[in-house]
Amino acid sequence: MKLKTALLASVLTSAAFAAQAQEVNVMSWGGSYAKSQVEAYHKPFTAEFGIKVNSIDADNPATPIKAQVEAGNVSVDVADVEFSDAVRLCDEGLLEPIDQSMLPAAPDGTPAADDFIEGALQDCAVANIVWSTVVSYNSKNVSGTPTTIADFFDTAKFPGKRGLRKSAKATLEMALMGDGVPAGEVYDMLDTDEGVDRAFAVLDRIKGDIVWWEAGAQPPQLLADGEVVMSTAYNGRIFNAAVAENQPLVVMWDGQILDFDLFVIPKGAPNLENAKKFIAFSTGTKPLADQASWISYGPARKSSGALVGLYSDGKTQMAPHMPTAAANLENALVNNFEFWVDKDAELNERFNAWLAN
Amino acid sequence: MTDATANGQTGQLTTADGKPLKQALARAQSRAKRKAFFLVLPLLAFILITFVIPIGQMLHKSFYNEGFTVHEEIGSGVRTPIMTNLAAWFDENPLGTEPNETAYAALAADLVVLKDLRAAGQAGTRINYEKSGSRSMFTKAARKADKLEPPFKEAILDLDKDWADPELWRVMRDASSSYTGNFYLAAVDRTKDVNGNVVMVDENRQVYVKLFQRTLFLSLLITFLTFVLAYPIAHLLATLPLRHSNLLMILVLLPFWTSLLVRTTSWMVLLQSQGVINDSLVGMGLLGDENRLQMMYNQLGTVIAMTHILLPFMVLPLYSVMRPINPSYVRAARSLGATSWTAFRRIYFPQTVPGIGAGALLVFILAVGYYITPALVGGADGQLISNLIAFHMQKSLNWSLAAALAALLLGGVMILYWLYDRLIGIDNLKLG
Numbered sequence: 001m002k003l004k005t006a007l008l009a010s011v012l013t014s015a016a017f018a019a020q021a022q023e024v025n026v027m028s029w030g031g032s033y034a035k036s037q038v039e040a041y042h043k044p045f046t047a048e049f050g051i052k053v054n055s056i057d058a059d060n061p062a063t064p065i066k067a068q069v070e071a072g073n074v075s076v077d078v079a080d081v082e083f084s085d086a087v088r089l090c091d092e093g094l095l096e097p098i099d100q101s102m103l104p105a106a107p108d109g110t111p112a113a114d115d116f117i118e119g120a121l122q123d124c125a126v127a128n129i130v131w132s133t134v135v136s137y138n139s140k141n142v143s144g145t146p147t148t149i150a151d152f153f154d155t156a157k158f159p160g161k162r163g164l165r166k167s168a169k170a171t172l173e174m175a176l177m178g179d180g181v182p183a184g185e186v187y188d189m190l191d192t193d194e195g196v197d198r199a200f201a202v203l204d205r206i207k208g209d210i211v212w213w214e215a216g217a218q219p220p221q222l223l224a225d226g227e228v229v230m231s232t233a234y235n236g237r238i239f240n241a242a243v244a245e246n247q248p249l250v251v252m253w254d255g256q257i258l259d260f261d262l263f264v265i266p267k268g269a270p271n272l273e274n275a276k277k278f279i280a281f282s283t284g285t286k287p288l289a290d291q292a293s294w295i296s297y298g299p300a301r302k303s304s305g306a307l308v309g310l311y312s313d314g315k316t317q318m319a320p321h322m323p324t325a326a327a328n329l330e331n332a333l334v335n336n337f338e339f340w341v342d343k344d345a346e347l348n349e350r351f352n353a354w355l356a357n
Numbered sequence: 358m359t360d361a362t363a364n365g366q367t368g369q370l371t372t373a374d375g376k377p378l379k380q381a382l383a384r385a386q387s388r389a390k391r392k393a394f395f396l397v398l399p400l401l402a403f404i405l406i407t408f409v410i411p412i413g414q415m416l417h418k419s420f421y422n423e424g425f426t427v428h429e430e431i432g433s434g435v436r437t438p439i440m441t442n443l444a445a446w447f448d449e450n451p452l453g454t455e456p457n458e459t460a461y462a463a464l465a466a467d468l469v470v471l472k473d474l475r476a477a478g479q480a481g482t483r484i485n486y487e488k489s490g491s492r493s494m495f496t497k498a499a500r501k502a503d504k505l506e507p508p509f510k511e512a513i514l515d516l517d518k519d520w521a522d523p524e525l526w527r528v529m530r531d532a533s534s535s536y537t538g539n540f541y542l543a544a545v546d547r548t549k550d551v552n553g554n555v556v557m558v559d560e561n562r563q564v565y566v567k568l569f570q571r572t573l574f575l576s577l578l579i580t581f582l583t584f585v586l587a588y589p590i591a592h593l594l595a596t597l598p599l600r601h602s603n604l605l606m607i608l609v610l611l612p613f614w615t616s617l618l619v620r621t622t623s624w625m626v627l628l629q630s631q632g633v634i635n636d637s638l639v640g641m642g643l644l645g646d647e648n649r650l651q652m653m654y655n656q657l658g659t660v661i662a663m664t665h666i667l668l669p670f671m672v673l674p675l676y677s678v679m680r681p682i683n684p685s686y687v688r689a690a691r692s693l694g695a696t697s698w699t700a701f702r703r704i705y706f707p708q709t710v711p712g713i714g715a716g717a718l719l720v721f722i723l724a725v726g727y728y729i730t731p732a733l734v735g736g737a738d739g740q741l742i743s744n745l746i747a748f749h750m751q752k753s754l755n756w757s758l759a760a761a762l763a764a765l766l767l768g769g770v771m772i773l774y775w776l777y778d779r780l781i782g783i784d785n786l787k788l789g
Contacts, residue, residue, distance in 0.1 A: 059751075060751070060752075063750075063751045063752075063754070066754060069431055072431075072434075088478065088482070088754075090478070091475075091477065091478020091479070091481070091482075091496055092478045092479050092482065093430070093431055093474075093475050093476065093478070093479065094431060161630075167752070200561075207737075210737070211654050211736065212654070212736055212737060214732070225629065225631055226631045227629055227630060227631055267431040268431060338493060341492060341493065342485070342489070342490050342491075342492050342493045343489060343490060344753065345485055345486060345489055345753055345755065346489030346490070348748075348752070348753060349562050349564070350561055350562050352564050352745060352748070353561055353562050353563055353564035354561065355737040355738075355740070356564050356567055356568055356571075356737070356738065356740065357567070
């Protein structure tokens with residue numbers, strides 16, 4: 001009898017062990033964004049496949065991935081990275097290629113290749129969201145109502161400190177748009193020395209009034225504290241501060257810069273098959289639409305758009321808060337990843353030198 | 358002992374069993390030494406594995422970069438040399454040779470290899486470190502490498518006329534050898550021109566030398582400030598009766614035990630323009646609401662927060678040398694007619710020098726490598742060189758440049774340490 005129990009127990013534990021081995025490690029950006037992914041992707045995925053999802057936070061998942069793959073000690077199966085990083089890591093052979101045929105078609109039968117927004121499918125990456133860098137202001141502290149990106153760089157008209165991300169990317173584009181350059185000409189102009197000089201000249205105008213931020217959670221804090229009156233920010237973080245925490249923060253869509261976040265699989269991922277399953281599941285029409293009910297980032301599939309409904313509070317319509325909403329796209333710039341893969345080193349070098357002087 | 362002398366025919370000392378005493382002693386001693394060595398072995402192995410080897414590997418990267426010479430397949434670890442044809446052409450033709458059809462043919466052959474290995478990004482990234490904008494030239498050219506036909510020069514220049522840029526060829530020549538000093542040049546704001554002469558980079562891209570200077574200056578300033586603040590505190594702690602001084606000691610240690618991040622963010626709460634200090638000043642009417650002081654996101658913020666955070670590292674060594682100083686020395690000096698200033702200067706102060714040295718060295722070395730605090734409260738002009746090292750480690754992913762900057766920082770600290778040893782003597786150091 002005793003032997004039987006012991007045997008049974010050992011069988012049960014080994015079964016439990018085997019079940020536990022079925023897991024997938026997903027690395028993302030933490031905060032309200034990671035929460036939206038846990039709710040919309042991780043939980044339904046575990047419910048459907050019985051595979052446990054471990055959520056790991058990083059400041060920028062591209063960095064630990066590069067280190068892990070180069071050291072030959074990979075613990076992450078899926079990572080959420082920015083566009084230029086996805087391209088760069090893929091070019092360097094650090095990522096598994098992703099077979100697009102594994103991605104499910106839209107409910108109406110449109111194949112995945114047509115259902116995703118242009119550029120969302122790459123050799124080694126599948127986009128899940130469209131996010132954007134926007135200018136936001138605290139309506140309690142700013143005098144008047146700023147309406148255009150030019151107002152951000154005009155401290156005479158709207159006095160007060162400005163928050164900007166400490167990086168050349170997005171900052172230089174905004175500076176040019178703030179100087180009246182139409183979105184369509186920004187990258188052509190930045191490709192020339194005169195264009196770069198012009199962008200820095202615009203930044204020079206407000207240099208003394210800038211507070212630099214680095215983590216995505218900082219700008220809502222700076223705005224709410226009154227430390228700055230206007231700041232660039234990730235639109236989803238502002239939405240969460242405004243809607244979930246009732247802060248008087250307003251997004252100004254003029255001059256927004258759109259970008260993708262993509263799922264990638266590092267070479268040598270320990271649970272490769274699960275990782276593929278996870279990506280195929282998460283970038284399906286419904287999970288992408290669900291994700292948008294937790295944070296205001298747009299789904300990368302066209303078919304998800306119609307399913308986007310209310311915020312998780314049950315009363316806020318999400319559609320007008322999406323960076324991809326038609327009204328918000330009037331003067332919008334799509335981040336040119338190729339430009340940044342190439343020019344990142346040079347422009348950041350100059351940016352750092354400009355900061356230090 | 359007398360036995361031993363008697364037994365030795367040659368006059369050598371021997372033990373009771375006839376072995377020479379010297380040998381027996383040496384053997385016994387070496388056994389003891391071996392035992393002692395086994396005791397420190399775990400620590401030695403730990404330091405070697407977690408400290409010496411990783412740092413060595415990192416420093417190795419500062420002058421060794423295989424980006425343009427070897428491709429290593431992830432997973433299988435198969436290493437394939439790349440750009441071999443071009444390297445051969447560089448070997449045969451000295452710097453300054455106009456790239457001819459043979460050179461372009463070599464380049465075309467290498468591009469095919471890059472395409473097959475999917476290594477164009479890697480090679481392009483290596484060149485892009487020194488010649489911005491060239492990364493996409495490599496990825497684009499490799500994509501079309503199979504379709505290139507002779508004459509190769511024309512075919513490649515058709516893809517992108519920038520392939521004729523002599524600077525690009527100079528960079529490729531340097532990169533075709535894994536060993537390079539160019540990252541060290543970049544770390545001191547220098548580069549090479551097309552003829553291989555070392556020149557300064559554009560004025561609007563010079564940053565590292567300036568930041569090294571600023572790091573040195575701010576670290577010295579912070580060391581000095583901690584000294585000025587810590588000396589009286591340590592003296593008070595050392596002279597008070599133990600009952601009171603223990604209480605005060607806890608006040609010194611409590612922040613020391615608190616997380617660095619907590620202390621830094623507390624300073625942010627205090628210093629920001631809508632923060633406690635500014636609010637109090639405005640509330641008391643000492644300051645207009647529009648004239649709030651900017652005490653953070655600049656050098657001032659860095660200096661204030663770092664001085665506070667590093668203060669215990671100065672207080673503790675000072676306290677440990679002041680505590681055993683016999684008060685009767687100073688009393689003796691006073692009774693012999695010295696003024697209190699002279700007694701302090703000639704009697705008390707010299708006895709505390711080992712503590713000052715230890716504290717200053719600790720604070721300075723810690724300050725030189727500080728990274729989190731300046732990143733959080735430093736804004737634009739309160740950044741130190743460590744912030745740029747972190748930038749190249751985490752964002753630009755140019756680890757060779759990060760390693761070169763770190764090596765220079767390490768070298769600088771070692772020189773200062775050597776100077777300290779020569780001037781004051783490291784034996785004179787008293788850490789507690």
